[in-house]
Amino acid sequence: MAVSEERQAKVDVVLERFFSLAKNRASAFGPEYVHLWETLESNTTGGKRFRPRMVFAAYEALGGEDFEAAAYIGAAFELLHTALIVHDDVIDNDFVRRGVANISGAYRDLATARGSDEKAAQHRGISAAVIAGDLALFNSYRLIDRSGVADNVRSRLIEVMDDALFASAAGELIDVDFATAPEMPRVDDILTMERLKTAVYSFECPLQAGAILAGASEEVVATLGDFGREIGIAYQLVDDLLGVFGLEAETGKTTLGDLREGKRTVMISYATSTAEWDSIEPLIGKHDLTEEEAASVRAVLTSCGARSFAEGLARYYGNRALARLAEPHIPPALRVELHPVADAVLGRVK
Amino acid sequence: MAVSEERQAKVDVVLERFFSLAKNRASAFGPEYVHLWETLESNTTGGKRFRPRMVFAAYEALGGEDFEAAAYIGAAFELLHTALIVHDDVIDNDFVRRGVANISGAYRDLATARGSDEKAAQHRGISAAVIAGDLALFNSYRLIDRSGVADNVRSRLIEVMDDALFASAAGELIDVDFATAPEMPRVDDILTMERLKTAVYSFECPLQAGAILAGASEEVVATLGDFGREIGIAYQLVDDLLGVFGLEAETGKTTLGDLREGKRTVMISYATSTAEWDSIEPLIGKHDLTEEEAASVRAVLTSCGARSFAEGLARYYGNRALARLAEPHIPPALRVELHPVADAVLGRVK
Numbered sequence: 001m002a003v004s005e006e007r008q009a010k011v012d013v014v015l016e017r018f019f020s021l022a023k024n025r026a027s028a029f030g031p032e033y034v035h036l037w038e039t040l041e042s043n044t045t046g047g048k049r050f051r052p053r054m055v056f057a058a059y060e061a062l063g064g065e066d067f068e069a070a071a072y073i074g075a076a077f078e079l080l081h082t083a084l085i086v087h088d089d090v091i092d093n094d095f096v097r098r099g100v101a102n103i104s105g106a107y108r109d110l111a112t113a114r115g116s117d118e119k120a121a122q123h124r125g126i127s128a129a130v131i132a133g134d135l136a137l138f139n140s141y142r143l144i145d146r147s148g149v150a151d152n153v154r155s156r157l158i159e160v161m162d163d164a165l166f167a168s169a170a171g172e173l174i175d176v177d178f179a180t181a182p183e184m185p186r187v188d189d190i191l192t193m194e195r196l197k198t199a200v201y202s203f204e205c206p207l208q209a210g211a212i213l214a215g216a217s218e219e220v221v222a223t224l225g226d227f228g229r230e231i232g233i234a235y236q237l238v239d240d241l242l243g244v245f246g247l248e249a250e251t252g253k254t255t256l257g258d259l260r261e262g263k264r265t266v267m268i269s270y271a272t273s274t275a276e277w278d279s280i281e282p283l284i285g286k287h288d289l290t291e292e293e294a295a296s297v298r299a300v301l302t303s304c305g306a307r308s309f310a311e312g313l314a315r316y317y318g319n320r321a322l323a324r325l326a327e328p329h330i331p332p333a334l335r336v337e338l339h340p341v342a343d344a345v346l347g348r349v350k
Numbered sequence: 351m352a353v354s355e356e357r358q359a360k361v362d363v364v365l366e367r368f369f370s371l372a373k374n375r376a377s378a379f380g381p382e383y384v385h386l387w388e389t390l391e392s393n394t395t396g397g398k399r400f401r402p403r404m405v406f407a408a409y410e411a412l413g414g415e416d417f418e419a420a421a422y423i424g425a426a427f428e429l430l431h432t433a434l435i436v437h438d439d440v441i442d443n444d445f446v447r448r449g450v451a452n453i454s455g456a457y458r459d460l461a462t463a464r465g466s467d468e469k470a471a472q473h474r475g476i477s478a479a480v481i482a483g484d485l486a487l488f489n490s491y492r493l494i495d496r497s498g499v500a501d502n503v504r505s506r507l508i509e510v511m512d513d514a515l516f517a518s519a520a521g522e523l524i525d526v527d528f529a530t531a532p533e534m535p536r537v538d539d540i541l542t543m544e545r546l547k548t549a550v551y552s553f554e555c556p557l558q559a560g561a562i563l564a565g566a567s568e569e570v571v572a573t574l575g576d577f578g579r580e581i582g583i584a585y586q587l588v589d590d591l592l593g594v595f596g597l598e599a600e601t602g603k604t605t606l607g608d609l610r611e612g613k614r615t616v617m618i619s620y621a622t623s624t625a626e627w628d629s630i631e632p633l634i635g636k637h638d639l640t641e642e643e644a645a646s647v648r649a650v651l652t653s654c655g656a657r658s659f660a661e662g663l664a665r666y667y668g669n670r671a672l673a674r675l676a677e678p679h680i681p682p683a684l685r686v687e688l689h690p691v692a693d694a695v696l697g698r699v700k
Contacts, residue, residue, distance in 0.1 A: 029520040029546065036523055087484060090440075091477040116530050127441040127526040130480065131519045134437060137484055138515050141491045145508060151501055158495060165488050169481045170379040173386055176477040180466050196379065 199232025
């Protein structure tokens with residue numbers, strides 16, 4: 001995939017330049033501020049660059065040729081992603097993401113090393129993460145501004161970015177409410193939450209931004225939004241399945257975490273409606289769930305039909321996504337580009 | 351002050367329109383999201399509209415006539431202010447601001463009323479505040495975008511807004527570090543922190559934005575920045591003095607809060623260098639400080655010279671601010687407009 005690597009490299013160059021300027025500017029405020037920017041940078045780099053890939057997929061397939069501008073838009077979505085996960089970790093009181101200390105964790109550890117007690121160190125970690133997330137959020141906007149695109153395009157791109165944050169904030173709020181609600185949310189409420197919190201800014205908006213940048217018709221932009229919505233929901237369903245049934249070596253995250261946390265997923269919500277639920281209920285959200293207990297939960301989620309329900313739903317949304325690509329106004333090149341995206345999502349659950 | 355009220359009304363109209371659109375848009379995501387926007391709105395309205403006043407002061411005195419555009423810029427700074435205080439309250443774990451429940455507090459109380467325990471309710475409050483602050487921050491940018499000003503002006507205004515956030519984040523970080531540092535920070539470090547955290551976005555940047563919008567020369571814009579810096583530092587010094595020596599009826603905040611919190615101010619930092627410090631050290635940061643103990647702290651802060659040192663420093667910065675207004679390239683109308691701003695700051699400490 002030489003093309004994909006080339007794309008990713010352009011986004012990385014934009015981000016490197018952005019952080020280099022920011023660190024330089026921060027140095028006037030002292031080394032601690034430079035360190036905050038360095039920490040934000042290391043929390044932005046090394047990812048899969050998923051959202052930039054969506055921008056480029058739509059942009060290139062629709063004939064776009066200004067890869068510098070596309071890299072700025074891709075980088076803007078990457079920075080928005082950083083902002084959202086940094087603040088999501090603040091909300092969830094998480095100090096680790098995928099096995100590595102996040103911003104809260106890095107600053108907590110620094111404070112601990114300097115002699116702060118645990119509570120003070122955690123507080124310092126969370127404070128730094130609130131600030132860093134604000135900087136990332138504000139600058140995601142700035143990167144669109146600096147892309148050098150024509151004003152009418154810039155203004156539409158900013159609206160798309162606005163849609164992304166607007167939806168994501170709504171989804172995060174629903175997610176927070178789920179955590180305190182006494183009853184298990186319904187399957188369709190979980191789908192809505194996951195779509196708003198993650199799928200809109202990860203699929204719908206980056207694809208639409210790429211299309212707008214390429215000067216695509218409103219019809220194509222709208223269909224890409226629809227495709228992104230369907231495939232984004234499928235992705236979340238698959239992600240939740242892998243969070244319980246995946247292989248740690250492949251997903252990079254433990255398959256105990258979601259169960260211990262009692263994460264409210266479509267699969268779990270479905271399971272509550274079955275007769276087997278009573279047998280696993282005490283184990284869902286059990287903070288010290290053992291491997292053996294997890295294995296018994298997995299067996300019940302499979303036997304009660306929850307797993308195959310979630311898999312079926314993922315395939316349903318994946319197929320709906322593919323159906324959008326088949327619409328006559330979708331250029332063949334775009335179809336060729338996005339079909340593998342849908343296949344990759346569904347391939348993870350086969 | 352009919353003019354001032356007229357100004358304020360224009361800013362309020364922009365904010366009302368903005369929130370009305372946002373609430374309307376949020377209704378598609380359910381009543382809980384509308385409620386978040388309503389809470390954000392009520393945390394944005396009713397303030398002194400200080401930053402919009404700075405924008406208008408510079409803009410009108412420099413001959414600006416597009417009050418609709420100025421109102422958008424003023425509203426943008428007001429929303430930035432909301433974002434910063436909402437996230438500052440998250441960092442400080444505050445659920446109340448000036449005697450009224452803030453966003454964290456409103457959501458905590460809501461969760462308590464719905465039966466959540468204290469810890470869960472606080473967590474829900476803080477989570478809502480993180481999300482609401484993000485929305486305010488992002489949209490402060492959007493309001494500049496929507497002001498309808500020419501692109502070159504818009505781009506400069508956004509740079510000023512960027513400067514405001516960049517400095518404020520640096521100041522917040524220093525403030526967080528102060529709280530965990532074992533030793534009392536030096537007077538000049540406290541001045542730097544207060545300038546960065548508050549004065550830049552409250553004085554320097556709004557004044558500069560007003561001047562840029564009015565098409566002022568670079569020289570005038572730069573001098574307004576200098577004036578804003580000096581008067582902003584004076585304002586912080588006075589504010590900290592009033593936090594200990596003010597009248598609650600006038601300032602609207604308790605004169606026990608800063609002492610109980612152990613807030614590191616210029617006055618306190620100065621006091622640590624005096625022989626009397628030992629007698630009050632155990633009382634600074636004492637969470638249950640009584641009125642009698644506070645009275646003895648006030649007496650010592652006065653007798654040791656800390657109070658008059660801080661007052662003298664405030665006057666020094668106030669006079670430096672006035673000196674900038676006396677520069678020949680400053681139009682008389684601007685001088686007439688801003689002299690009372692400086693007088694008002696210094697008048698609070700007389």
